[in-house]
Amino acid sequence: MRSKKAKAEEFQDLHRSKRLFILPNALDVPSARLFEGLGFPAVATSSAGLMVSLGYPDGQTIPKKEFFSAIAKIARALSLPLSADIVAGFGSTPKQVVSTVRSVIKAGAIGVNIEDFEHSTKKLFSLESQVMKLQAVKKLGRSMGMPFVLNGRTDAYRFAEGNDEARLKEAIRRAKAYRNAGCDCVYPMGLVDHGMIKCFVEALDCPVNVMVRKGLPTVGELDSIGVKRVSFGPAASYAIFGFLERACQQVLETGTFSSLTDGAISFDDLNSLAVPRKNVL
Amino acid sequence: MRSKKAKAEEFQDLHRSKRLFILPNALDVPSARLFEGLGFPAVATSSAGLMVSLGYPDGQTIPKKEFFSAIAKIARALSLPLSADIVAGFGSTPKQVVSTVRSVIKAGAIGVNIEDFEHSTKKLFSLESQVMKLQAVKKLGRSMGMPFVLNGRTDAYRFAEGNDEARLKEAIRRAKAYRNAGCDCVYPMGLVDHGMIKCFVEALDCPVNVMVRKGLPTVGELDSIGVKRVSFGPAASYAIFGFLERACQQVLETGTFSSLTDGAISFDDLNSLAVPRKNVL
Numbered sequence: 001m002r003s004k005k006a007k008a009e010e011f012q013d014l015h016r017s018k019r020l021f022i023l024p025n026a027l028d029v030p031s032a033r034l035f036e037g038l039g040f041p042a043v044a045t046s047s048a049g050l051m052v053s054l055g056y057p058d059g060q061t062i063p064k065k066e067f068f069s070a071i072a073k074i075a076r077a078l079s080l081p082l083s084a085d086i087v088a089g090f091g092s093t094p095k096q097v098v099s100t101v102r103s104v105i106k107a108g109a110i111g112v113n114i115e116d117f118e119h120s121t122k123k124l125f126s127l128e129s130q131v132m133k134l135q136a137v138k139k140l141g142r143s144m145g146m147p148f149v150l151n152g153r154t155d156a157y158r159f160a161e162g163n164d165e166a167r168l169k170e171a172i173r174r175a176k177a178y179r180n181a182g183c184d185c186v187y188p189m190g191l192v193d194h195g196m197i198k199c200f201v202e203a204l205d206c207p208v209n210v211m212v213r214k215g216l217p218t219v220g221e222l223d224s225i226g227v228k229r230v231s232f233g234p235a236a237s238y239a240i241f242g243f244l245e246r247a248c249q250q251v252l253e254t255g256t257f258s259s260l261t262d263g264a265i266s267f268d269d270l271n272s273l274a275v276p277r278k279n280v281l
Numbered sequence: 282m283r284s285k286k287a288k289a290e291e292f293q294d295l296h297r298s299k300r301l302f303i304l305p306n307a308l309d310v311p312s313a314r315l316f317e318g319l320g321f322p323a324v325a326t327s328s329a330g331l332m333v334s335l336g337y338p339d340g341q342t343i344p345k346k347e348f349f350s351a352i353a354k355i356a357r358a359l360s361l362p363l364s365a366d367i368v369a370g371f372g373s374t375p376k377q378v379v380s381t382v383r384s385v386i387k388a389g390a391i392g393v394n395i396e397d398f399e400h401s402t403k404k405l406f407s408l409e410s411q412v413m414k415l416q417a418v419k420k421l422g423r424s425m426g427m428p429f430v431l432n433g434r435t436d437a438y439r440f441a442e443g444n445d446e447a448r449l450k451e452a453i454r455r456a457k458a459y460r461n462a463g464c465d466c467v468y469p470m471g472l473v474d475h476g477m478i479k480c481f482v483e484a485l486d487c488p489v490n491v492m493v494r495k496g497l498p499t500v501g502e503l504d505s506i507g508v509k510r511v512s513f514g515p516a517a518s519y520a521i522f523g524f525l526e527r528a529c530q531q532v533l534e535t536g537t538f539s540s541l542t543d544g545a546i547s548f549d550d551l552n553s554l555a556v557p558r559k560n561v562l
Contacts, residue, residue, distance in 0.1 A: 022532060028309070029336035034522055038529050048548065052555040053334065055310035055354040058548070073336040212538045219536030235538070236525060238545035241315055241554065243524045244517060246544065248319050251303065255500030257493045257516070263527065264519035267329065267339070273522065274333040 002079065008110035008147045011042055011081035015149065015185055015207040020223045023209075023231040025085065027053045030273035031236055032074045032082070037277065043078060044111070045071060047085040049237035058234075059119035060090050064100070068107045075108025077276050083111030083149060087119065094136035101137050102144075111149035112137070113187060116174065117159055124159050127174055131181045138182030151209060152178030153187035168196055172203045179206045185229060192216050198225040211235075283360065289391035289428045292323055292362035296430065296466055296488040301504045304490075304512040306366065308334045311554035312517055313355045313363070318558065324359060325392070326352060328366040330518035339515075340400035341371050345381070349388045356389025358557050364392030364430060368400065375417035382418050383425075392430035393418070394468060397455065403440050408455055412462045419463030432490055433459030434468035449477055453484045460487045466510060473497050479506040492516075 002010075014021045024040050026032035027049030035043050048058035050070055056062040067090075075082045084104045089097030101112055114137065116130045117123060134152055141148050156171040168191075175186040187209040191197050194217045201208045207228035210216065212235045222230060247259035283291075295302045305321050307313035308330030316324050329339035331351055337343040348371075356363045365385045370378030382393055395418065397411045398404060415433055422429050437452040449472075456467040466488040472478050473496045482489045488509035491497065493516045503511060528540035 024529065028334045030333050030518075030522060031525060034525060035529065038526065038533065040529075040533075048551060052311050052551050053309045055358060055555055057552040057555045077336060212541055214542040216538060219532075232541065234548065234551060235541040235545065236528075237311075237551055238547070239528055239541045240521050240525060241311060241551065242545040244312060244315060244521060245319065245546070247517075247520055248305065248316065248321075251500075252319065252321075257497060260493055260513065260516040260520045261495040264516065264523040265526070266519070267515065270329060270333050270515060270518055270522065271338040274336055274338045 004105075004108065004110055005146060007081040008149070011083065011110050011149050012147055012184065014041055014081075015228050017228075020219065020228050020230060022219065023083065023229055025049060025232040025234065025236060026074060027234075027237050027240075028070075029074055029077050030270070033077055033273040033275075033277065036078055036080050037273075040080070042081040042083065042111075043074075044083040044113075044231055045074060045085055045109075046232065046234045046237060047087050048234040050085075052237060058087075060087050064090055064103070068103045071104055071109055072107035077274070079277055081111065082109050083113070083151070084109035085113045088115045088117070088125070089133060089137075094133045097133045098136045098140050101140055105144065105146060105148055109148070110146070111151065113151040113153050115153045115155060115189075116178075117155045122159050124156060127177055130174070131177050134178055134181040134183055149184045150182060151185045151187050152181070152183035153189060154178065155189045157188055157190040164196075168199065172200060175200070175204055175208075179204060185209050187211075187231075194221060194225070197222070197227065201226045285386075285389065285391055286427060288362040289430070292364065292391050292430050293428055293465065295322055295362075296509050298509075301500065301509050301511060303500065304364065304510055306330060306513040306515065306517060307355060308515075308518050308521075309351075310355055310358045311551070314358055314554040314556075314558065317359055317361050318554075321361070323362040323364065323392075324355075325364040325394075325512055326355060326366055326390075327513065327515045327518060328368050329515040331366075333518065339368075341368050345371055345384070349384045352385055352390055353388035358555075360558060362392065363390050364394070364432070365390035366394045369396045369398070369406070370414060370418075375414045378414045379417045379421050382421055386425065386427060386429055390429070391427070392432065394432040394434050396434045396436060396470075397459075398436045398440055405437060405440050408458055411455070412458050415459055415462040415464055430465045431463060432466045432468050433462070433464035434470060435459065436470045438469055438471040445477075449480065453481060456481070456485055456489075460485060466490050468492075468512075475502060475506070478503070478508065482507045 024035040025044045025046035090100045154174040160167045160170040185207040209229040211233040250259040305316040306325045306327035371381045435455040441448045441451040468490040490510040492514040531540040
């Protein structure tokens with residue numbers, strides 16, 4: 001098993017590579033292992049996906065201990081670098097957020113996403129307070145000698161005031177401040193339009209992460225405008241439960257089971273997704 | 282919220298109803314809640330599905346405390362009766378199996394499946410030792426005043442000696458003994474053939490459970506030969522991960538995301554699957 005530091009460097013390198021990379025977000029151990037088996041270069045956790053699978057709504061209501069334990073399980077099962085979505089860092093002060101990041105790195109992650117809004121109120125934190133948190137997290141990385149990837153997410157395009165243009169402008173202003181605070185990558189939430197993404201990327205001049213949503217340009221188009229990282233976010237959970245709903249409707253409406261049995265994996269395949277790849281025969 | 286006893290009686294009644302019922306097995310809280318929302322009359326856990334989702338292979342390697350806690354979470358999230366697949370009861374003596382069942386009922390389940398073979402060796406337990414366990418579990422139900430449903434599973438058709446006919450005969454011999462030991466339902470594993478299922482049901486004269494597998498007759502056909510309960514087993518997990526694999530292959534091969542975004546549920550829908558139905562707006 002490669003060291004955590006080697007994984008962190010490998011994950012950093014992906015952001016500096018010429019082409020973009022696709023980062024699938026897992027909801028549990030088997031989805032993470034499935035992504036690994038398919039050849040993705042790294043894996044992330046989805047906060048909504050993971051929390052809902054453990055019986056908590058997205059946000060910060062899951063007990064921290066259970067959250068860290070779930071990340072540790074996924075990290076232990078993978079040989080790939082793992083990045084964790086930690087919502088807003090489970091705390092309102094830089095000290096609290098640093099403590100969360102330390103636990104998440106200890107659990108085996110080598111990257112974190114940190115949001116700039118409060119889930120319950122949908123209000124953006126002040127730019128100053130967010131920058132202080134990100135600077136403190138970056139300092140932690142240096143003090144640990146652990147080059148983990150800090151991804152600064154901004155939801156300004158969703159929750160700031162004004163029209164599309166004003167909100168895009170605010171997202172760019174915030175992302176620049178997060179980059180200057182030491183973020184290795186910035187993550188504008190809500191952007192799907194080709195022109196807007198292009199405008200954002202050109203303004204930033206650092207690695208930019210976009211999330212899979214309906215209407216997102218193709219991988220080739222995103223690559224050509226300079227996006228470096230495309231993450232699934234909670235898309236795997238949205239898709240899985242949409243699929244399961246359709247499969248069950250077929251069972252209930254027609255009394256047949258082909259939607260569950262055709263194209264399914266086997267018992268041995270399922271079990272192999274619970275254990276590290278090197279243990280799979 | 283209905284009492285556990287009322288749910289147990291409701292689940293018992295489903296086995297005595299004129300028509301069969303379909304029992305979907307969940308792997309986690311959101312799949313259980315999705316089944317509830319679709320109108321199934323009860324929900325079960327899948328041992329393989331639930332364990333793999335928590336990072337353990339099927340069998341009895343998951344720590345018992347974590348297993349009970351996962352069942353409790355699912356039970357808390359549902360208004361429907363919940364039955365738990367508890368593999369071979371996490372113990373080799375009647376006392377140990379009774380202790381497991383007590384914990385599972387305490388966690389909120391009102392039904393249990395108990396297997397008659399050892400996962401690691403694929404060897405059947407002796408008929409005598411299995412009957413002693415089932416009798417002890419039935420006695421526990423009476424002493425608790427809790428009419429939970431005891432489902433006696435036999436894997437004799439898969440793991441006994443001899444040809445198809447000999448193994449079917451042994452499955453029938455064992456299932457009769459389990460029924461006589463007090464099982465409310467019997468569960469022959471590996472039977473998919475219409476004629477064999479019919480033969481088994483006619484020999485038993487008590488509720489019979491069959492599992493969804495490729496080639497299983499339709500709901501209408503199973504109903505007409507007297508099957509009372511059709512459970513998904515791990516089919517939802519097999520199907521979900523087959524689907525997710527195909528969706529990712531599309532992303533990797535074509536650079537497009539429609540396999541993840543088309544037919545997907547929304548963020549609000551996903552979050553609603555983490556909380557009890559009565560809390561969903």
